[in-house]
Amino acid sequence: MAGFLIRKAKMEDVRPIHALLNFFAERRELLPRSLSEIYENLQQFFVATKNGKVVGCVALYVTWDNLAEVKALAVASEFQGKGLGKRLLKTTIKEAKKLGVKTLFALTIRERLFEKFGFVRKKKSFLPHKVWTECVRCPYFPEACIETSLTLELGSKKKKNKLDSFTESFMSTSEPMVPAEPAKETSWPPPPPPNKN
Numbered sequence: 001m002a003g004f005l006i007r008k009a010k011m012e013d014v015r016p017i018h019a020l021l022n023f024f025a026e027r028r029e030l031l032p033r034s035l036s037e038i039y040e041n042l043q044q045f046f047v048a049t050k051n052g053k054v055v056g057c058v059a060l061y062v063t064w065d066n067l068a069e070v071k072a073l074a075v076a077s078e079f080q081g082k083g084l085g086k087r088l089l090k091t092t093i094k095e096a097k098k099l100g101v102k103t104l105f106a107l108t109i110r111e112r113l114f115e116k117f118g119f120v121r122k123k124k125s126f127l128p129h130k131v132w133t134e135c136v137r138c139p140y141f142p143e144a145c146i147e148t149s150l151t152l153e154l155g156s157k158k159k160k161n162k163l164d165s166f167t168e169s170f171m172s173t174s175e176p177m178v179p180a181e182p183a184k185e186t187s188w189p190p191p192p193p194p195n196k197n
């Protein structure tokens with residue numbers, strides 16, 4: 001695996017990403033992506049490079065509250081089988097965790113690769129409606145869908161450490177920091193001051 005670098009994508013990577021994705025799209029292994037779509041979503045892409053040349057890519061799209069999708073995972077044919085796909089996927093999972101994503105999902109024909117990272121198969125009906133806007137672009141839609149949908153739960157139950165327990169007990173015993181709202185509604189403008197005469 002020496003000599004490969006995984007990093008966030010930059011402007012200069014757009015055309016190589018486009019060429020890589022559309023190479024597999026022509027073989028019906030991935031959805032085609034236009035240059036404008038890649039430009040618009042460049043911040044969501046990671047690339048794998050060797051000697052400065054893009055040899056792999058992946059994208060992480062946040063799609064909904066707590067939900068994100070792994071998309072456009074590809075490794076150039078001559079570099080496949082060297083663990084790059086796994087490294088790209090691992091990078092995406094790490095990034096999703098950093099963002100606070102709770103559930104990650106993917107629609108893929110390479111389910112075994114995803115299962116290695118703990119993804120489990122889920123019915124497509126689970127996925128948000130927005131996903132289907134992508135599906136209608138697929139040559140296999142709707143009768144012959146060949147993709148499996150998988151999800152990975154990232155919101156793991158954190159073990160309580162001493163500090164957490166302290167914070168919890170503090171929160172439950174101390175006075176609220178914001179004073180309670182007055183029970184009675186006040187009218188506006190306020191009534192005139194009482195006449196002292």
Ligand SMILES: CC(C)(COP(=O)(O)OP(=O)(O)OC[C@H]1O[C@@H](n2cnc3c(N)ncnc32)[C@H](O)[C@@H]1OP(=O)(O)O)[C@@H](O)C(=O)NCCC(=O)NCCS
Binds near residue numbers: 079
């Ligand atoms: C899927 C893809 C990204 C994997 O990249 P890669 O660098 O070859 O993957 P790795 O070397 O990290 O291998 C990861 C695992 O995936 C599996 N795998 C890799 N290529 C595979 C293939 N063609 N078919 C089935 N499983 C495959 C292997 O089980 C491997 O695990 P192992 O090494 O423990 O046996 C690459 O084959 C590719 O670009 N394919 C075309 C586009 C595509 O299908 N993308 C996935 C859509 S989400």
